[in-house]
Amino acid sequence: MDREMEQYQIDRLESSRYLAQELEQWKFTAPNWLNESEYPDHKDIDDLQFWAWQFLRRNKNYHFIWLQYVEALNAVIRRLPELKPILRGRTVANSVCDDYTNEAEKANYWRLDAIASQQRELNVFSGIGLLHDETTVNEWRERLSASGEIQNASVESLESYLGEKWGLTCLTNPNYSELTGRSNFTTCGIWHRYAWNDPSHRYKKYLTDPVYDLRLPVDVLKRQFENVLKEKKEREKKGLFVSVKVRPVLPKYRDYLRVLDALECGLTHEEIAKKLQPKIDIALAKKNVTAWKKAAKKLVEKDYLDLPAHMILKKSSTHS
Known part of the structure; x- marks a missing residue:
């Protein structure tokens, strides 16, 4: 038992070192300010x-979120090494598929890409549909469909979920000097x-x-409702709720x-x-x-x- 625990600690240490080395290469590198x-x-x-x-x-918080995303990619790679080329492609500006000229290679790329998109580490699950032992989105959906709970649950890709918080279509490597490929700032x-x-x-x-307190007098509620309608019209006219x-x-x-x-x-x-x-x-x-x-x-x-x-x-x- 002691030997097993010792081996476990060694494996854990090696995993931590590997992760530290992996994350180091993705840290933001600024130009020479001089x-x-x-x-x-x-x-x-x-x-x-x-x-x-x-x-x-x-933004340092953005760097932290980016490294979290890279860590999620590495977690899938450690579990499914065959997906490494595909997942590494998600950290570069353009799709790795662009490098393939052979149609069979492209078809295999998209097949593996679909598998990668299904992995639990690369998705965010919400509602009552929490994960149990599933490793893919399809497995999760099948269980919820069988129990009739699927309508109360939702799932979103991790890169989109994280990107939305910064106004991006998807999270992007901060070492890129410009946004390219799938990522951009969006109206949403x-x-x-x-x-x-x-x-x-x-x-x-x-x-x-708007929330109304029905215990208030009718004339007060009426004024509140009129103010909400007035504000709504102002918003529709300006297009923005808050000025830039x-x-x-x-x-x-x-x-x-x-x-x-x-x-x-x-x-x-x-x-x-x-x-x-x-x-x-x-x-x-x-x-x-x-x-x-x-x-x-x-x-x-x-x-x-x-x-x-x-x-x-x-x-x-x-x-x-």
Whole structure:
């Protein structure tokens, strides 16, 4: 028994080391902040979704969620090694299937991809349909169908579930300099933050219906109801429940990013100021760095979604 326990501890340690090595290679790696040419230029790129991604990919909470997703992929790989090429493909910008020219290879790829999508580690189950011993979505659905509980349960892919929380169609490797392939900022993701008013959208579940206290006098309830209707009309007219506060300042974004990356390297405001603005007074340069840091951190934490929101608002005003 002691020998079995010892072997178990050894296996567990080896597994932890393997996981640590795997996760290390997926950590975010910033450009060299001293080299301006490694950063995008607003003169070449004016796509606000592109700039929103530049800030989101520097969000440490996003890094943590990304590594959790990679850990889920590794869990499936350890259980089903034959799926490794497929699951590794989910961490790259474009589908691995693009590398295949042979139709038989492509067909096999999609067969394995379908199997991978079924695995329990890569899905989020909700409602009363909690997992028992099932390892795939189909097994789970079969059990719930047999018990008549399937209508009260739902399932969503992990990469979509995690991506939605950041306004993305699916979670994306933060080491990519731009969003490509299946991932992008979506109207629904922005709407999720701002309570985007689209009655046809499936994310209307995030809205909260008004609640009335029927113990109140009738005239009070009437005023409350009229206020709700008035607010609803205002929302429909504007398209947004909450106005977008952050205005794009593209010429500043390269400096914002360089300041963020320099701070991560442990540099002081004065050291950064001397490198970024060597020709002006150091006091003014430090003041600029402080202001850039403040604005950049807001964009990293949550205001990045204001940028694609501007694009949608602009399109809406153009069509109206």
